[in-house]
Amino acid sequence: MSKPALQRSRLLAQMGFFTLFAVTPLFDLFRYDLVENHAYFLTLPWDLGRDDFLAGRIGSLEAGFNIVRFLFLPVLGLLALIVGVAWKWGRLYCGWLCPHFSVVETINRLMLAASGRHSIWDRKPTPPWEPDGTPALRDRRYWLLVLPVAAGFAFAWALVGLTYLMPPFQVYHGLFTVSLHKYEGIFLVAATAVLTLEFLFARHLFCRYACAIGIFQSIGWMANRRAMVVGFERQRLIDCVGCLEGHGSACDAVCPMRLKPRNVKRWMFACTQCGQCLSACRTVNCNNPQGPLLRWVRDEEARQNEARFSALSRTDEDAGGRQ
Ligand code: SF4
Ligand code: SF4
Numbered sequence: 069m070s071k072p073a074l075q076r077s078r079l080l081a082q083m084g085f086f087t088l089f090a091v092t093p094l095f096d097l098f099r100y101d102l103v104e105n106h107a108y109f110l111t112l113p114w115d116l117g118r119d120d121f122l123a124g125r126i127g128s129l130e131a132g133f134n135i136v137r138f139l140f141l142p143v144l145g146l147l148a149l150i151v152g153v154a155w156k157w158g159r160l161y162c163g164w165l166c167p168h169f170s171v172v173e174t175i176n177r178l179m180l181a182a183s184g185r186h187s188i189w190d191r192k193p194t195p196p197w198e199p200d201g202t203p204a205l206r207d208r209r210y211w212l213l214v215l216p217v218a219a220g221f222a223f224a225w226a227l228v229g230l231t232y233l234m235p236p237f238q239v240y241h242g243l244f245t246v247s248l249h250k251y252e253g254i255f256l257v258a259a260t261a262v263l264t265l266e267f268l269f270a271r272h273l274f275c276r277y278a279c280a281i282g283i284f285q286s287i288g289w290m291a292n293r294r295a296m297v298v299g300f301e302r303q304r305l306i307d308c309v310g311c312l313e314g315h316g317s318a319c320d321a322v323c324p325m326r327l328k329p330r331n332v333k334r335w336m337f338a339c340t341q342c343g344q345c346l347s348a349c350r351t352v353n354c355n356n357p358q359g360p361l362l363r364w365v366r367d368e369e370a371r372q373n374e375a376r377f378s379a380l381s382r383t384d385e386d387a388g389g390r391q
Contacts, residue, residue, distance in 0.1 A: 072347040078164055085165040090224075093231040102233050114138065147284065154285035157296045157366075162275065162282055163340030171221045172271045173324050173342075178217060182210035186326060187272060195316035199351040214268070222263035226256050272326060276338045286337050298345060299365030299373045300330040307361055311352055318352050319345035319362055329362060332377050 071079065093099040096108040106115035117134035120126045126134075153160060162169050176186040184193030184206055196204045230252060231239050242248035248256070266274055275282055289295050308330075311317050319329040322344045327336055329345035341364075349360040365373050 072351065074343050074347050078342060081164045082167075082170045086167045086170055089167045090228050093228070093236045099232045099236075101235060103235060103238075150281060151284050151288040155288040155292045155295060158289045158339060158341040159282060159285045160341050161285065163342035166281075166340075167225075168271075168279070169275065169324075169340060169342075171218075171225075171267055172275060174221070175214065175218055175267055175271060176324050178210050178214050181205045182208055182214060186324065188269065189272075190326065194321040195312050197312045197315055197318075199312070199318040199322070199348040200354075201313065215264075218267040219260065219264045222260045222267055223256070225263050226259035229259060230255055275325065275340070282338070290333070290337065293371045293374060294367045295370060296341070296364050296366040297333050297370050297374070298329050298336070298339065298341075298362055299370065300377070301361045302330075302377060304358065304361050307353070307356065307358075318348040322348045333374050 096111045098109055100107045106113055108114060116138050117126055117131055121131040150161060180186050196206055198204050234252060308317060323329055324342060325338050325340060327339055346362050349362040353360045
């Protein structure tokens with residue numbers, strides 16, 4: 069099945085950001101050099117005026133002011149930017165840029181091909197159909213790829229991570245001439261092992277509960293009832309009966325975060341706005357004159373959508389309680 073345009077754009081954005089993540093330390097765009105004991109930012113040394121303070125050229129007041137100006141304010145500014153974007157559009161950074169989420173989706177795809185499940189923790193397999201009605205790829209031999217790909221990504225991450233801390237050319241030279249410093253080698257082996265386990269067994273858990281950037285974005289997004297969200301035309305629920313020829317729901321099947329996209333927002337805390345559910349619903353309903361049932365809504369429509377949805381859910385719960 070060819071990728072919908074939205075997902076092709078997302079893949080390009082993810083690949084571009086992954087490349088930026090890898091080359092940033094090479095060009096001293098941002099890294100902390102443990103050898104020189106200071107950071108680099110946009111190719112310039114970034115020592116917060118520490119050397120001037122140690123040499124007695126500035127006093128403690130100015131040194132403290134430098135830390136606020138050059139460390140706290142930029143960090144707070146970056147955090148405010150990330151949360152501000154999430155407040156309006158949700159976890160776009162996660163779904164469209166984050167290098168960790170690219171790994172999550174790649175391992176998901178391999179496990180799905182091998183077992184029909186996105187993760188070993190999924191209780192039920194997904195329906196063996198693509199949203200366009202073609203049979204989904206299922207082949208146990210894909211298990212042979214899962215471990216090498218997870219370990220390969222983990223090694224790449226560990227290596228790039230090391231170049232954020234040690235001079236990048238020293239690290240790559242040491243790797244290619246097998247002359248890495250002992251502690252660099254230990255770091256690479258330990259980080260590769262830990263990341264391999266995380267990519268294999270806990271990648272969704274990390275996105276949901278352990279990633280500070282993700283959690284801050286989710287909290288910001290939840291706080292804004294008018295933020296962009298996957299909206300569902302609940303009054304057309306009957307149209308979902310024929311989804312995947314009656315073998316399941318395409319939107320549930322494709323969600324890489326294992327969410328149910330037709331749910332209320334409060335159950336979508338970890339939604340990364342990847343739009344896979346939207347693309348799937350668009351494909352399923354390509355011949356439906358009314359179009360897809362899922363689409364992004366925002367502003368007043370998002371607020372009303374959520375209010376309506378919550379009211380209907382309460383009615384359903386009350387009816388269930390009376391039975
Ligand atoms: S609910 Fe939709 S947009 Fe959110 S993570 Fe799942 S597939 Fe992506
Ligand atoms: S919302 Fe769309 S993709 Fe999801 S079950 Fe209904 S028709 Fe299928």
